[in-house]
Amino acid sequence: MSAMTEAAGDAFVITKRNLIKIKRVPDLLVFTTLSPIMFVLLFAYVFGSAINVPGVGYKEFLIAGIFVQTVVFGSTFTGYSLAEDLQKGIIDRFRSLPMAPSAVLYGRTLSDVVNNVISLAVMALTGLLVGWRIHTSFAGAVLGFVLILLFAYAISWVMALVGLLVRTPEIVNNAAFIVIFPLTFIANTFVPTNNFPEPLKTFANWNPVSAVTQAAREQFGNTSPLLPVPDVWALQHAVAYSLIWVILLLVVFIPLSIRQYGKAASR
Amino acid sequence: MTNAIEAEGLIKKYGDVVALDGLDLEVAEGTVMGLLGPNGAGKTTTVRILTTLLVPDAGRATVVGHDVVSDARALRRVIGLSGQNAAVDEHLTGFENLDMVGRLYHLGRTRSRERAHELLERFDLVEAGGRPAKGYSGGMRRRLDLAAALVAEPPVLFLDEPTTGLDPRGRLGMWDVIADLVRGGTTLLLTTQYLEEADRLADKIAVIDHGTVIAQGTADELKAQVGGERIEFTLTDAGQIGAACAALASLGSGAARTDASARRVTLPVDGGAAVLVAAIRELDAAGIAVQDVGLRRPTLDDVFLSLTGHAAEIEAEQADDEPDTGQQDSSQQDSSQQKEVASR
CATH class of the missing domain: 3.30.70.100 (Alpha-Beta Plaits)
Known part of the structure; x- marks a missing residue:
């Protein structure tokens, strides 16, 4: 067996192991399905009652933002799970086996894509129920979802590194919260950025979360003719800018995480 | 006889804390070596280096001829490790745990399943094999963890405190399992804080403290050193x-x-x-x-306390000339005896 096939086989074994856990721990499934429903309903009706986005209903505007925010938060699960495996000594077992060193991380990040797919599906259904619609083609919709998942996958690798660096899973959640909350709020996710004060506005316009959200809105046909796209390159070329970030994050964090995995010691 | 495990001058520091301070160790093929020492003596660090989980700061070590640093991947094919905190995945069933480990040793789908069934049977886990390990007792988890270490039938086995945390019955059961295992010719490195365990299972015992081997020999030889x-x-x-x-x-x-x-x-x-x-x-x-x-008669307790307990306390307490009279007095033993033993 070549090294590549062997590594892929190992990653598949780990992915399967992680997916069994989703099946066995119902709490996790509740987290991945109920909280997205809650977010869609909360934002749609609480914020939606006060926020007016010209030319398009708030629910139309909101959904792509909620999608992006939820999957970015969802990717912290990658770091949480790795920190937990490290704490419980399972990583020690894996590291003492003649398996590909990258397999645990590829397996982890891939099974977390499944988590995010479940979240997205649930949110999309809830969105459709509260009045969100896709106005473009099937291909456009697929592209929108794929872009969101790719971005979440890249963030997963950032979280993987965090998970391997800290000592307890809880720290991953706390650390991620401090970074991800501002990252997903200082953006065009929930409100248009036009009225943001400088320098928040500049940050929001170059924030990759904004670009991914903008790209998804474009692909779903949820943009408003009365709400011009801010005149910055990042948002004018939202798809390209999003992909640049995805590639950048993967190129930097995949090797860093794999290196840290090789050094990771429990306790 | 060739050595299955060789370590020479292993040094490992964590910041200012010296975990291993030039540890030497040789374990002959097919024998059981007991690493005996108090908490923090460096037992686990030694096992982690020999199983490629940690890279030593200095020194070299080989397992069946494979260097722990430069030949780590090949080394992992010939070892099995059962760690201190039973590293089984509690959400997987006993069977799924063993099957997964088999796949990761690249035994192939069919062989992994066969082997998982064999091991469940051998470790008396057939009934529990279909249930998630979360519901297992401490003893069952340990047995499953040990079974996982044996999936690839490795010639060298590392057991880090295999009975810590088990009740007396669980401990006796585990001893039987381990004794049975080494009869098959596996080389075993076992760490333990229990003298009785080392006495019962090990052919040779290395007493380690502050990151070095301070005495080595069979249980009888060690007892003879005390008197x-x-x-x-x-x-x-x-x-x-x-x-x-x-x-x-x-x-x-x-x-x-x-x-x-x-x-x-x-x-x-x-x-x-x-x-x-x-x-x-x-x-x-x-x-x-x-x-x-x-x-x-001197027990390994006497040996242990005279070597480690004393060494730990001598700095704080003025040693007097009280000779070795066993356990009660061991905290006040003559330092010359300790030096003599350590110099062997």
Whole structure:
């Protein structure tokens, strides 16, 4: 067996192991399905009652933002799970086996894509129920979802590194919260950025979360003719800018995480 | 005989803390080596280096000829590790755990499943095999963890404190399993804090403390380093100590030692129970009342405490000339004895 096939086989074994856990721990499934429903309903009706986005209903505007925010938060699960495996000594077992060193991380990040797919599906259904619609083609919709998942996958690798660096899973959640909350709020996710004060506005316009959200809105046909796209390159070329970030994050964090995995010691 | 495990001058530091301070170790093929030492002595660090989980700061080590650093991947094919905190995935069933490990050793789908069934049977987990490991008792988890280490039938096995945290029954069960296993010719490195465990399972014992091996040998050799048999008398009247010594003089293999405050006379002897009987007769004939008497053989506890317990306390406490009289006094033993043992 070549090294590549062997590594892929190992990653598949780990992915399967992680997916069994989703099946066995119902709490996790509740987290991945109920909280997205809650977010869609909360934002749609609480914020939606006060926020007016010209030319398009708030629910139309909101959904792509909620999608992006939820999957970015969802990717912290990658770091949480790795920190937990490290704490419980399972990583020690894996590291003492003649398996590909990258397999645990590829397996982890891939099974977390499944988590995010479940979240997205649930949110999309809830969105459709509260009045969100896709106005473009099937291909456009697929592209929108794929872009969101790719971005979440890249963030997963950032979280993987965090998970391997800290000592307890809880720290991953706390650390991620401090970074991800501002990252997903200082953006065009929930409100248009036009009225943001400088320098928040500049940050929001170059924030990759904004670009991914903008790209998804474009692909779903949820943009408003009365709400011009801010005149910055990042948002004018939202798809390209999003992909640049995805590639950048993967190129930097995949090797860093794999290196840290090789050094990771429990306790 | 060739060595399955060789380590030379291993050094590992965590910041200012020296975990291993030039540790040397050789384990002959097909034998059981017990690494005995208190918490923090460096046992686990040694195992982690030998199983490629940690890279040493200095020194070299090989397992079946594979270097732990430069040849780590090949080394992992020939070892099995069962760690301190039973590293089984609690959400997977017993079967799924073993099957997964088999796949990761690249045994192939069919062989992995076969092997998982074999091991569940061998470790008395057939009934539990279909349930998530979350519901297993501590002993069952340990057995599953050990089974996972055996999936690829590795020639060298590392067990890091395999019975820590088990109740006495679980511990006895685990001992049987391990004893059974090494009969098949597996080389085993076992770490433990329990002397009884090392005594029972290991062919050779290395006592480690502060990151180095301070004594090494078979259980009997180590006991011999502490000293032979002795009889301990506790007299009713401390005033008779002198008379007792005189009466016993011809029976001992060395001079009797006395402790007036404890009304105690300790006599080193050769010949065990027969000498004990003769000694009691002599004392009786001399009219010396004895409150308590006992024949004592050195235990590994004596060895352990004389080597490690003492070493830990000597800095704080002024060692006096109290000779070795077993457990109660071991905290005050003569430092020269410790040095002598350490220099071997």
